[in-house]
Amino acid sequence: MSLAFAVEVAAGVKDGTVSARAVLEEHLGRIERHEGQVHAFNTVTADRARAAADAVDAAVTSGRDPGPLAGVPVALKDNLCTRGVPTTCSSRILEGWIPPYDATVVSRLQAAGAVIVGKTNLDEFAMGSSTENSAFGPTRNPHDLDRVPGGSSGGSAAAVAAGFAALGLGSDTGGSIRQPAALCGVVGAKPTYGLVSRYGLVAFASSLDQIGPFARSVADAALLLDVIAGPDPADSTSFREPPPRASERLGAGVEGLRVGIVTELTDAEGISADVVERTREAADALSAAGAKVDEVSVPAAVYGLSAYYLIAPAEASSNLARYDGVRYGLRASGSKDITDMYLRTRSAGFGAEVKRRIMLGTYALSAGYYDAYYGKAQQVRTLIIRDFETAYRDFDVLLGPTAPGTAFPLGAKTQDPLTMYLNDVCTIPSNLAGHPAISVPFGTGADGLPAGVQILAPALGEVVMFQVAAVLEAAAPDLPVPQLIRSEVAR
Amino acid sequence: MPTRISSDEVAHVARLARLSLTQEELDRFTAQLGAVLEHARDVEALDTAGVPPTAHPLPLENVFREDEAGPCLDRAEVLAQAPAVEDERFRVPRILGVTP
Numbered sequence: 001m002s003l004a005f006a007v008e009v010a011a012g013v014k015d016g017t018v019s020a021r022a023v024l025e026e027h028l029g030r031i032e033r034h035e036g037q038v039h040a041f042n043t044v045t046a047d048r049a050r051a052a053a054d055a056v057d058a059a060v061t062s063g064r065d066p067g068p069l070a071g072v073p074v075a076l077k078d079n080l081c082t083r084g085v086p087t088t089c090s091s092r093i094l095e096g097w098i099p100p101y102d103a104t105v106v107s108r109l110q111a112a113g114a115v116i117v118g119k120t121n122l123d124e125f126a127m128g129s130s131t132e133n134s135a136f137g138p139t140r141n142p143h144d145l146d147r148v149p150g151g152s153s154g155g156s157a158a159a160v161a162a163g164f165a166a167l168g169l170g171s172d173t174g175g176s177i178r179q180p181a182a183l184c185g186v187v188g189a190k191p192t193y194g195l196v197s198r199y200g201l202v203a204f205a206s207s208l209d210q211i212g213p214f215a216r217s218v219a220d221a222a223l224l225l226d227v228i229a230g231p232d233p234a235d236s237t238s239f240r241e242p243p244p245r246a247s248e249r250l251g252a253g254v255e256g257l258r259v260g261i262v263t264e265l266t267d268a269e270g271i272s273a274d275v276v277e278r279t280r281e282a283a284d285a286l287s288a289a290g291a292k293v294d295e296v297s298v299p300a301a302v303y304g305l306s307a308y309y310l311i312a313p314a315e316a317s318s319n320l321a322r323y324d325g326v327r328y329g330l331r332a333s334g335s336k337d338i339t340d341m342y343l344r345t346r347s348a349g350f351g352a353e354v355k356r357r358i359m360l361g362t363y364a365l366s367a368g369y370y371d372a373y374y375g376k377a378q379q380v381r382t383l384i385i386r387d388f389e390t391a392y393r394d395f396d397v398l399l400g401p402t403a404p405g406t407a408f409p410l411g412a413k414t415q416d417p418l419t420m421y422l423n424d425v426c427t428i429p430s431n432l433a434g435h436p437a438i439s440v441p442f443g444t445g446a447d448g449l450p451a452g453v454q455i456l457a458p459a460l461g462e463v464v465m466f467q468v469a470a471v472l473e474a475a476a477p478d479l480p481v482p483q484l485i486r487s488e489v490a491r
Numbered sequence: 492m493p494t495r496i497s498s499d500e501v502a503h504v505a506r507l508a509r510l511s512l513t514q515e516e517l518d519r520f521t522a523q524l525g526a527v528l529e530h531a532r533d534v535e536a537l538d539t540a541g542v543p544p545t546a547h548p549l550p551l552e553n554v555f556r557e558d559e560a561g562p563c564l565d566r567a568e569v570l571a572q573a574p575a576v577e578d579e580r581f582r583v584p585r586i587l588g589v590t591p
Contacts, residue, residue, distance in 0.1 A: 100568040193548045207547045233500065236554040237547075306531040317508060324509070326581050331574035338586045342509040355510055360524055362508045373531065378544030380534050385545060418526050434548025459548075 003489060004162040006220040007071045010113070014070035016060055020053035020071025024115055027073045031117070031164045034484050036270070040149075040159040042078045042088055044118040049073070054116045059113070067113030069227055072086040074109055075165035077156050078119035079126055079212070081200040082106055089202050090134035091124045093349025094329045103200020104235065105169060105211050105228045112227045117165050120155030124351045125320065126171055126204045128152045129179060129423035130237050132414055137263025141184060142411070142482035143449055147407040150180030150423075153214070157184040159213045161482055163489065168214035168222050173204050173309050175402075177212045178439035182402035182452025185441045185479045187221045187469070188214050189246075190427075192459045193434035194239045196225075197232030205315035206237075208308075208431045218440065218469045222246035225462070240390070244460055249467040256288050257468065258395045260296030265400030268302070268425045272405040274445040275452075279401045282442045282453040285475035286399070286468065296391050296398065300383035304429040309421055310364045310377035311432070316354075317361030323349060356417060381432045388433050393456045397468050401426050402452035406445035426454060437458050438469050443477045450479055495525050 004023065012018040018269040028046055035041060059066040069368040076082065081099035083106075088094050102110075109116065131139040131154025139154045142162040149158040153170025157180035160168045170177040172190035179230045181188025196211045203209060213224035228245035261283050266276050287293040325331035325345035332344035350358070364373040381456045391398060403423060412422045430437040436459070439452040453472065457465035481489050498521040505512050505520075527557065566579065575582040 097572060100564050100572065138537050233556070237549060237551065300537070302536050303537060306534045309527055310531055321509075325574060326583055327569075329574075334586050338584050339509075343511045343586050346509050347511045350510070352516075355512075355516075356520060356523060358508045358510065359504045359520060360527060362504045363496065363500070363524070363528075366504065366507070373528075375544055376534050376537075376539060377531075378546055379539035379542040380537060381545040382542050383537065383539070385548075416526075418530055421527070421530075432548075457527040 004166060005217050006069065006166040006215060006223055009072045009166055010068060010070045013056060013060060014066060020056040020115060020474045021050065023071050024049055024053040024073055024117070025403050027117060027164060030162065030485065034162060035164065036159050037140065037145055037484065038142055038161065038162055039137060040075070040120055040155045040164055041118040042090060042121050042136055042155070043086055045085055045116060048085070049115050049117050052110070056113050056115065060121065064131055066157040067111060068223065069109065070113035072114050072167055073117045075117055075120050075156050075159035075168040076106065076115045077122055077153050077170045079122060079171060079202040080106060080169060080369040081202070082116070082119065085119065087202065089125045090122045090136055091349065091351065091354070092135045092330060093116045093323045093345070095135070096491060097329050100198065104197040104232045106200065108228050112266045120153070120159050120168065120456040122155055123152035123200070124354050125316070126173055127174055127316070127357055128351050129420050130413065131155060131180070132410065133351055135351055138410060141407045143185060143480070144407060144483060147409055147449070148183065150183035150403065150407065152176040154180045156214050157181055157186055157188065160184070160186045160216060163485055169211060169218060170214055171201055171209055171211050172431065173208045173312060174431050175424040177214065178427050178437060178452070178454060179423060181214060181405045181439040182441070183407040183450065185450030186214055186216055187218055187438065187440055188212065189221050189225060189438040190430060190436060191225060191229060191462060192238055192436045194227045195243050195460070195462070197235040197238045205312040206319060207315060208284055208312055218466060218473045219247065219250055221438070222250060222466045235288070244462045246462045246466045249469045254286055254291040254468055254471045256292045257397065257464070259283065259286050259291045260391055260395035260398045261293065262301065262400045263295050263297050264299065264301040265426045266280045268404070270404045270422045270425065271282050271401060273402065273443065275401040275405060278443045278451045279399065279453050282472055283399055286471060289471050289475065296395055298391050298429065300380060300387045301429045303380045304384060304432055305421065305425050307377040307380040307432060308424070308428045309360070310373045311381065313357040313361030314364045314374050315361065317358045319366065320354065320358055381486045384429055385433045388435060388458070393465065396464050397461070398456040400454050400456070402439040402454040406449035406451055430456055436462050436465055438465055440469050440472045441476060441479050442472065444480070448480065496521065496528055
């Protein structure tokens with residue numbers, strides 16, 4: 001499609017062939033025309049974006065370096081703190097809250113010359129796989145407005161797919177970047193845990209959460225990741241060493257690299273034949289490009305979903321204890337004492353999915369059940385890490401489907417949490433291991449909607465992961481332009 | 492692993508988590524949590540004897556810095572986000588004499 005890529009925008013703005021302001025107005029125009037149907041954003045920050053774009057243009061005019069993301073419009077998931085702009089996590093409990101500080105990734109974007117166009121919709125507190133669990137209503141898939149964009153970063157995925165922004169940031173706890181990327185036909189990556197600072201990311205499950213990029217190309221995703229990665233004294237879990245450069249070997253090809261198709265992912269519960277077929281075609285494309293492709297088993301991966309839905313809610317139940325109506329956000333009125341205030345505030349402020357996970361986590365951590373549930377899940381996590389280590393002795397990267405199928409109709413899975421949870425079956429193992437993974441669009445399902453293929457790499461294996469992703473992208477069939485903007489985007 | 496979660500247990504867990512549930516919510520959550528926990532039973536099949544638990548993907552250690560005062564958030568800006576404030580402090584309902 002002819003929507004501008006971030007690398008082109010940044011180059012054009014830097015050399016003065018296009019102004020940041022003109023790029024921004026094009027994107028704001030598209031938001032104006034189509035956002036009413038998509039609902040990708042909770043907040044559009046048009047005035048701030050115009051000021052930021054003008055500042056970039058002024059830097060270029062005066063001969064200063066505007067930064068690697070000069071004038072690139074970026075959409076931020078609304079669980080990233082932005083000083084002076086509401087951060088809601090798509091929850092009533094934080095509605096109207098204006099953070100007094102920026103997340104580290106936000107500061108880095110601004111320093112790099114990016115133009116933030118708004119805060120995107122998500123499943124409340126990043127809990128969900130469809131962006132239907134938002135207190136402000138669902139986001140719709142730009143390829144088919146009757147279908148979900150995936151979740152929980154569905155707003156950012158849809159914003160990038162619809163051309164509302166060239167880049168987006170999301171957070172991935174169990175697949176919340178990669179799964180919506182697959183369903184919306186864009187690139188989405190979860191970096192190695194610790195590569196990107198989580199300072200200012202509203203916590204869901206702290207040992208699993210990681211911020212990562214959405215883009216319309218692998219090169220764009222690498223550019224964004226390189227800007228946000230790196231040590232941060234404000235996050236004690238960020239790596240203190242210089243990060244791998246995701247864009248380092250994008251054109252290097254895959255000659256001689258060893259690629260393993262993970263049988264547990266292609267055989268996982270509920271995987272459609274279409275996406276397995278796309279995965280096989282992707283493997284064939286890598287093989288044709290010179291990679292050595294074979295099947296590999298990561299046996300403990302089949303237990304990932306179960307372990308995740310004990311560990312993530314356990315951490316969430318602890319993290320979400322801070323929403324008590326004391327320091328920020330909602331406080332229910334008419335409480336007779338403090339316990340009553342907690343009960344009323346939390347019951348009114350949290351949606352059903354968040355309550356469900358808080359209770360699941362509280363239960364898994366409670367006396368008498370801790371060993372059977374949480375302790376066991378942590379042991380499963382060890383087994384998954386060990387099995388990945390064994391696989392990476394023989395393979396440089398692993399391959400599998402990203403999501404079990406293509407975008408499903410709105411409302412199709414909302415009544416049955418377990419069915420919804422199964423959407424993350426292919427993405428969860430990387431989160432439990434802390435390893436990086438990227439979803440690249442690769443063809444469509446029988447319904448004509450985008451399908452995603454996932455490349456997994458060992459910890460800090462971003463260079464080889466993006467190297468393989470670039471080859472896959474080049475070999476992928478052309479994706480249809482989203483229905484929504486088909487009339488205005490020439491091919 | 493324990494048997495299926497009961498509605499009494501769900502009600503108890505809700506109280507621990509400071510959530511109040513309607514009867515309809517209690518019934519719905521009991522069924523839904525039961526289904527998720529039932530699915531999680533598949534980990535029983537794994538022999539994890541002697542397997543150490545992993546709580547975090549990174550080997551963590553304490554991070555120290557010099558004990559020097561640095562910039563911090565502006566007090567007025569932080570308090571401006573609170574639902575109720577008095578004398579530059581967060582104001583809350585009565586705590587003493589309340590049964591938890």
